[in-house]
Amino acid sequence: MLLDGSGTAPATDRPFDILALLGDRSTLARRPDFHVEEASGQGELADYRRLRRDTFVHEQGLFTGHDLDDRDADPRTVVLVAKDRSQAVVGGVRLGPVDDGPDLGWWAGGRLVVAPGARGPQGIGAALVRAACARAEGEGVLRFDATVQIRNEPLFRRLGWRSVRPTTVADTPHVLMRWPIGRIAAQVASTKSALGPLLAELPAPPGFVGDDGAPVPGTDVIAACDAIVPSMVERDPEWAGWCAVLVNVNDLAAMGASPVGLLDALGARDSAHAALVLAGLTRAARAYGVPVLGGHTQLGVPAALSVTALGRTDRPVPGGGGRPGHAVRLTADLGGGWRAGYRGRQWDSTTRRRTDELRTMTRAVAVARPAAAKDVSMAGTAGTLGMLAEASGCGAVLDVGAVPRPAGASMSDWLTCFPGFAMLTADEPNAPALPAGPATGAVCGELTAGQGVGLRWPDGEITEAVASAVTGMGTA
Numbered sequence: 001m002l003l004d005g006s007g008t009a010p011a012t013d014r015p016f017d018i019l020a021l022l023g024d025r026s027t028l029a030r031r032p033d034f035h036v037e038e039a040s041g042q043g044e045l046a047d048y049r050r051l052r053r054d055t056f057v058h059e060q061g062l063f064t065g066h067d068l069d070d071r072d073a074d075p076r077t078v079v080l081v082a083k084d085r086s087q088a089v090v091g092g093v094r095l096g097p098v099d100d101g102p103d104l105g106w107w108a109g110g111r112l113v114v115a116p117g118a119r120g121p122q123g124i125g126a127a128l129v130r131a132a133c134a135r136a137e138g139e140g141v142l143r144f145d146a147t148v149q150i151r152n153e154p155l156f157r158r159l160g161w162r163s164v165r166p167t168t169v170a171d172t173p174h175v176l177m178r179w180p181i182g183r184i185a186a187q188v189a190s191t192k193s194a195l196g197p198l199l200a201e202l203p204a205p206p207g208f209v210g211d212d213g214a215p216v217p218g219t220d221v222i223a224a225c226d227a228i229v230p231s232m233v234e235r236d237p238e239w240a241g242w243c244a245v246l247v248n249v250n251d252l253a254a255m256g257a258s259p260v261g262l263l264d265a266l267g268a269r270d271s272a273h274a275a276l277v278l279a280g281l282t283r284a285a286r287a288y289g290v291p292v293l294g295g296h297t298q299l300g301v302p303a304a305l306s307v308t309a310l311g312r313t314d315r316p317v318p319g320g321g322g323r324p325g326h327a328v329r330l331t332a333d334l335g336g337g338w339r340a341g342y343r344g345r346q347w348d349s350t351t352r353r354r355t356d357e358l359r360t361m362t363r364a365v366a367v368a369r370p371a372a373a374k375d376v377s378m379a380g381t382a383g384t385l386g387m388l389a390e391a392s393g394c395g396a397v398l399d400v401g402a403v404p405r406p407a408g409a410s411m412s413d414w415l416t417c418f419p420g421f422a423m424l425t426a427d428e429p430n431a432p433a434l435p436a437g438p439a440t441g442a443v444c445g446e447l448t449a450g451q452g453v454g455l456r457w458p459d460g461e462i463t464e465a466v467a468s469a470v471t472g473m474g475t476a
Helices: 018-022 025-030 041-059 124-138 150-158 183-191 195-199 230-235 237-254 271-288 355-362 364-368 380-391 411-416
Strands: 034-038 078-084 089-097 106-114 143-149 162-169 172-179 221-228 258-268 292-299 304-312 327-332 372-375 395-399 422-427 440-448 453-456 462-466
Touching: 034 124, 041 078, 041 089, 041 106, 078 124, 089 124, 106 124, 124 143, 124 150, 143 150, 143 162, 150 162, 150 172, 183 380, 183 411, 183 462, 221 230, 221 237, 230 237, 230 304, 237 258, 237 271, 237 304, 237 355, 237 364, 237 372, 237 422, 258 271, 271 292, 271 355, 355 364, 364 422, 372 380, 380 395, 380 411, 380 422, 380 453, 380 462
Parallel strands: 106 143, 258 292, 395 453
Antiparallel strands: 034 078, 078 089, 089 106, 143 172, 162 172, 221 304, 258 304, 327 422, 327 440, 372 422, 395 440, 453 462
16 A cells, blocks of 8 residues: 555555655755665676776776776675665775785775766765775774875875875876774773873882882882773673772783782672672682782762782883883783673673683783783773883884784774783793783784884784874883
8 A cells, every 4th residue: 555545556676765755845855966875786786897897997998808806706895886866876986805814904995986977076986985984994994095096196185095105006007095094093092191191290109100000119019909980880890890800910910910919999879789899809809819808888879999909029020111122922811702792892701711720821921021011901902002112112013913813803803902811011022922821922013213003014014003102101
């Protein structure tokens, strides 16, 4: 039946336009002349490839016969198409991983085409480029390149792309261009960049500024303190309790200290909520073999949780002990998976480990004694490396292809998430690996002169991840 109940609609292969059926001419008049969406079905893919052949083979003579390549056969390749009001494909672009191997977060866009009759002031080409950039960022891409014909370079520049260098495609001059993706820099800025100005006047002892823990002057005691985000304490209290132990033990571990005990300060709306937090904290303390020495609990207040950890070592490993030329190693527990409700942000491996496994990992820095060490924090691997480099008075380069990574995590998520156990160390290139038992370690970069963190890709290209100092606290 039609909407007015007057009978059966005529058979057609095309979807009905509800606005046309309703006679809403004013809304129809305001409709855009085209829209961009992902190609669906072989028909739209064929239409897109036909446009490419007509343009790149027949019109421009860049290719002979066809312009298809192995990227078209890669199931990971995404095709976006522009469709006019009649749903005809009038343009398209493709994007996807550059390499045939594991997706490292390096994608390229290409084969941007607009039908001759649709070119001009409508801006279909620009819309396709913007859509490709948005899709790449939505997929967690860390490097997004395109080889652009020279005459199209001004368009890409207007859209925010950066020219890298001249290149040649099909014997025709092109320009390699890059879309600036700032996921890592944005995360670092949101979590750590305010620390320097805020903490500048505190009377901190020299040598361990910005470190994971603090040596207590005149003793072999190391003190560390971490608070859990209140929203996490509120919505996931048992996990918050577990993490309060985890982050503090890892802070001690990064300095080569053996944990002695914990003190907790808990605020909760009622006793039931407090009991859940304390259940998680108790379970973690037992798993790590660390006693809870005391603390403070207050009810009838907003959710809050902080834990102070005490450890001992007579030779603390600094976070700022690195020097240019030192090799950077990541040692991480790749077991487990994303914590439910925190996909892409928190990797949970520790709740599945035995006490002896946890102790082996947290003792690894004390055994290996690298020149510098930091456990990966909420700034992620790239941001934490930036903090180690900043405290060491230098910069760093991270080899993306050499980073140990779980099979279930994209590179962009892994470099920006909080892992259960991950330790960044810097030392001489021939220094031994951390004996961290179930954790996986690999040399995946080096400290350099300068500042900030660059990502080095399999083709040798280095892209900027962190432009300068992470915290502004300076060298240790």
